[in-house]
Amino acid sequence: xxxxxxxxxxxxxxxxxxxxxxxxxxxxxxxxxxxxxxxxxxxxxxxxxxxxxxxxxxxxxxxxxxxxxxxxxxxxxxxxxxxxxxxxxxxxxxxxxxxxxxxxxxxxxxxxxxxxxxxxxxxxxxxxxxxxxxxxxxxxxxxxxxxxxxxxxxxxxxxxxxxxxxxxxxxxxxxxxxxxxxxxxxxxxxxxxxxxxxxxxxxxxxxxxxxxxxxxxxxxxxxxxxxxxxxxxxxxxxxxxxxxxxxxxxxxxxxxxxxxxxxxxxxxxxxxxxxxxxxxxxxxxxxxxxxxxxxxxxxxxxxxxxxxxxxxxxxxxxxxxxxxxxxxxxxxxxxxxxxxxxxxxxxxxxxxxxxxxxxxxxxxxxxxxxxxxxxxxxxxxxxxxxxxxxxxxxxxxxxxxxxxxxxxxxxxxx
Numbered sequence: 001x002x003x004x005x006x007x008x009x010x011x012x013x014x015x016x017x018x019x020x021x022x023x024x025x026x027x028x029x030x031x032x033x034x035x036x037x038x039x040x041x042x043x044x045x046x047x048x049x050x051x052x053x054x055x056x057x058x059x060x061x062x063x064x065x066x067x068x069x070x071x072x073x074x075x076x077x078x079x080x081x082x083x084x085x086x087x088x089x090x091x092x093x094x095x096x097x098x099x100x101x102x103x104x105x106x107x108x109x110x111x112x113x114x115x116x117x118x119x120x121x122x123x124x125x126x127x128x129x130x131x132x133x134x135x136x137x138x139x140x141x142x143x144x145x146x147x148x149x150x151x152x153x154x155x156x157x158x159x160x161x162x163x164x165x166x167x168x169x170x171x172x173x174x175x176x177x178x179x180x181x182x183x184x185x186x187x188x189x190x191x192x193x194x195x196x197x198x199x200x201x202x203x204x205x206x207x208x209x210x211x212x213x214x215x216x217x218x219x220x221x222x223x224x225x226x227x228x229x230x231x232x233x234x235x236x237x238x239x240x241x242x243x244x245x246x247x248x249x250x251x252x253x254x255x256x257x258x259x260x261x262x263x264x265x266x267x268x269x270x271x272x273x274x275x276x277x278x279x280x281x282x283x284x285x286x287x288x289x290x291x292x293x294x295x296x297x298x299x300x301x302x303x304x305x306x307x308x309x310x311x312x313x314x315x316x317x318x319x320x321x322x323x324x325x326x327x328x329x330x331x332x333x334x335x336x337x338x339x340x341x342x343x344x345x346x347x348x349x350x351x352x353x354x355x356x357x358x359x360x361x362x363x364x365x366x367x368x369x370x371x372x373x374x375x376x377x378x379x380x381x382x383x384x385x386x387x388x389x390x391x392x393x394x395x396x397x398x399x400x401x402x403x404x405x406x407x408x409x410x411x412x413x414x
Contacts, residue, residue: 010057018054021090026050029084037079045070046084053087056094061104067091068111072118081119081136088115089143096147097154105147112140175370182371198233201226232306235402277302277310280317284336287321291330291355294321300340306402312375313338313345313399316383319372320349320395328392329355344381346398353392372397 029046052066071088092112096105120133204222212219284294324334332355339346369385376383381399388394
């Protein structure tokens with residue numbers, strides 16, 4: 001949130017923590033005015049050191065250099081190690097953890113080692129210098145190693161976050177590419193549908209021209225076919241243009257779970273042939289031969305559909321079974337239902353998820369849920385997919401049927 005970054009462009013929590021650390025060093029310096037060498041001057045050096053530590057995260061190398069200069073000043077004037085020299089360890093830890101290059105941390109460690117020797121040389125005469133050097137060296141080395149460990153973990157977490165961001169971008173790019181490819185395929189198939197309708201209109205129009213004088217009733221019937229076919233082709237063309245104009249919709253979160261790979265194979269048809277619902281039994285037989293145990297049920301009274309809508313229903317069944325074979329495996333049981341009502345046709349495919357993994361994944365004619373969602377969206381339908389309550393996977397699609405009002409609207413538009 002914005003309130004977390006109102007101080008120095010950094011999170012408020014980290015600024016407060018650094019202020020507390022600096023305040024502690026300054027407090028130690030002030031409390032030792034009368035008990036440490038240097039008196040007020042020594043306390044002033046400690047306070048300056050505390051102020052410098054405020055910037056230990058944003059400028060760790062500069063802070064380490066500044067603290068080193070202040071510590072060297074203590075040695076030059078002969079004050080020896082003081083209580084507020086804990087700031088030296090804090091600066092050393094900060095440069096190892098936060099510096100852009102570990103080289104700065106290594107240099108800071110070398111400077112700290114030299115400082116340890118100088119501090120040991122100022123130890124009281126009754127204590128051997130090497131004992132002080134060993135003590136300060138162990139403390140300084142431990143702080144340096146802790147900083148290195150924390151730095152390594154921090155960089156590891158940063159790398160994981162960057163990798164996750166990269167993978168997310170790649171996934172979104174792949175999803176957009178899949179949607180674009182599927183839309184191209186849909187547009188091509190709808191183009192074939194419209195071209196077929198135009199061919200029917202031309203044949204019927206020629207029939208009208210040759211029979212209008214000899215058989216007016218036949219000519220009128222042919223003219224009606226031309227009009228009906230033209231309205232249907234116009235509606236399909238509108239849908240085709242809508243597919244090409246509409247911006248890409250984002251891929252739903254459940255799409256990767258059941259997305260199939262493009263290509264030919266078990267359920268793919270030749271590009272020059274447009275399958276129809278009359279071929280569904282043959283499609284089911286191919287999947288049964290591949291290992292699925294399919295139970296198919298049809299309720300309601302099937303009606304003749306526009307070619308594009310019929311193709312969409314066929315593709316939804318095709319992709320649902322392909323995904324069941326790919327993810328549920330060979331031997332899985334699939335319940336397939338086609339429910340026909342006055343205003344819609346619904347496709348429901350539920351597998352039990354209890355099959356054996358396939359040796360080679362079955363390819364499909366599209367991009368799994370991405371393709372199905374795009375196709376169903378062309379006809380203002382709805383698609384839901386997700387885990388079934390009893391295990392396995394469930395796909396349900398509902399496609400509105402052409403209504404009488406829609407037909408009248410098409411006549412007016414024609």
